[in-house]
């Protein structure tokens with residue numbers, strides 16, 4: 001199978017398996033797992049934040065951020081197709097008791113003026129704005145990079161209004177590698193940040209959330225409440241350390257492969273590319289081929305190629321280190337046969 005459904009399908013490398021095997025461990029609920037502490041320290045340093053905490057998944061990391069920043073009855077501002085709004089089972093409402101205020105972005109980028117005007121005034125009728133969430137790279141916008149200047153503008157507005165900002169940076173390292181801008185520069189424009197170890201970075205499990213010491217202290221309590229306090233977690237933290245230490249720069253290869261894939265598919269009659277392909281995601285529109293996304297995906301599957309549906313006529317193909325350039329060539333060839 002050539003599996004382009006997501007970069008979450010990557011299997012841990014030999015080095016990661018070895019690191020897990022040899023990891024020094026302790027009980028992390030007692031703060032005694034040396035490997036996990038090293039991972040959190042390394043992550044905090046890379047992001048330029050005071051502290052960081054390991055969480056089992058990106059979704060849990062985002063939800064802990066919302067729970068820690070907000071009070072029930074508040075409102076949070078977020079992009080209309082953001083992961084937190086679109087793909088997290090309404091947990092901001094179910095768990096944190098906040099209501100979403102969505103703003104439609106352009107390629108995942110929110111207009112700072114619209115964010116500003118969405119912040120609530122002090123008025124007895126209205127909810128308070130408890131948080132602004134950003135997403136970089138933006139998943140549903142096809143791995144789109146949110147420009148640093150846009151983040152800066154929104155952060156200034158947020159600070160002027162005493163509203164915190166959380167960055168869902170599940171694929172933040174993809175943005176950093178593609179632009180050459182240090183992740184620290186992005187993280188400096190937000191109070192807290194979540195990123196995934198388990199996507200393009202290739203670790204089997206886990207995400208990091210980072211912020212101030214005070215934020216992480218409260219976040220640890222929320223993680224425990226949610227059942228995310230882990231014991232000998234060094235076993236899963238060790239591959240995460242390998243990911244952070246060795247897998248960041250190679251994301252550039254995934255970006256090259258995505259570009260190659262998009263250029264190839266663009267030439268296939270009936271298909272068109274629906275995003276700018278800034279990083280490792282290609283959105284393909286199948287309408288011109290007279291096929292729905294599911295029909296096209298079924299045909300691809302018969303040729304042992306997997307992708308995800310991202311709408312009635314849109315599929316998402318994601319590159320990662322378990323797909324080679326020659327496999328990408330195969331995908332382009334097969335797509336050419338399918339649309340004839």
Ligand SMILES: *Cc1c(COP(=O)(O)O)cnc(C)c1O
Nearest residue numbers: 057058059060083135139168170
């Ligand atoms: C994958 C993803 C998440 C959630 O991560 P999980 O580990 O799958 O829970 C959050 N935000 C974005 C933008 C993502 O792409």
